[in-house]
Structures are given as C-alpha cells and as structure tokens.
Amino acid sequence: MMIKMLKLFSIFTLSITSCTLFPKEETLLAKCKKSNGEVIKIYFVSLGATTNDVIQVRRANESTPIKVFENYNYLTSAKLLNDTSLQLILTDTAYHDSNRKSDTVIVNVK
Numbered sequence: 001m002m003i004k005m006l007k008l009f010s011i012f013t014l015s016i017t018s019c020t021l022f023p024k025e026e027t028l029l030a031k032c033k034k035s036n037g038e039v040i041k042i043y044f045v046s047l048g049a050t051t052n053d054v055i056q057v058r059r060a061n062e063s064t065p066i067k068v069f070e071n072y073n074y075l076t077s078a079k080l081l082n083d084t085s086l087q088l089i090l091t092d093t094a095y096h097d098s099n100r101k102s103d104t105v106i107v108n109v110k
Contacts, residue, residue, distance in 0.1 A: 023048075024045065024046070024047055024048075025045070025046040026043045026044070026045050026046075027043060027044045027045075027046075028041060028042075028043055029042045029043060029044055029055070029075045029078070030042045030075060030077075030078040031060070032078060032079065032080045032086060033080075034080060034083045034109070035083055036083065038059065038060070039059070039060035040057060040058070040059060040060070040066075040080070040086055040109050041057075041058050041059075041060055042055065042056070042057055042058075042075055042078050042088070043055070043056045043058065044073065044075070052070050053073050054068050054069060054070050055068070055069040055072050055073070055075060055088075055090060056068050056069075057086065057088070057107050057109070059109075066107060066108075066109060067107045069088075069090060069105070071092055072090035072091060072092050072103070073091075073092055073093055073094055074090065074091045074092070074093045075088065075089070075090060076089035076090065076091055076102050077089045080109075081106070083109075083110075084108060084109060084110045085106050085107070085108065085109065086106070086107040086109045087104060087105075087106055087107075088104070088105050088106075088107060089102050089103070089104050090102065090103050090105060091103070
C-alpha cells in the first residue's frame, strides 16, 4: 500500500512540475535592422494571469532582453535613430484615461 501511494505521489509531482499552468505567449510587434545586419526585435510578452504583460526589446537570436517595459502594452512605432539608438513610442491602453498619452523612449542597442 505504501509503495502504491509513493508511486501515485511521484506521478502527481512529476505531472505538476512538468506542466506549465500559464504558458508564455510572445507576439512579434516590430523588427529593425541595423547597418551591420543585426536585427533588433520588439515583442509583446504575456506571462499569464498572475503577472503583468510586458514589451521586450531583444537581439534577433537572443532570448535575454536588452530592455523590458512593464508599464506599457501597445507599441505605436519603432525606428532606429542610428546604430546605437532605437526610438519606441509606447502606450498603456489598459486604463481608460483620456489624459494618458504615449511616451517616447530611447533604447541603447549598441
């Protein structure tokens, strides 16, 4: 009986640890190509019901973000100003505040 309970507990533990309750969803919003051919990508990342959605700036073949924006959920525009500066215009559309305006941010993509 004890062995059977240990097996059931092991199966239950394995199923809980191997399943993702809230899968990470990534949506590519924009990409910009630098003069050296390197591509910078901007993603909207939804991490589940218990965490905030974010906008991430990443190099094309890397999973580590250059910059993460937690207070925004909408990308109005993205453009490279030069090979080291990326201009983003971001908005948070979650709040219905008529005074809420878009913010312009510059990200160092050296």
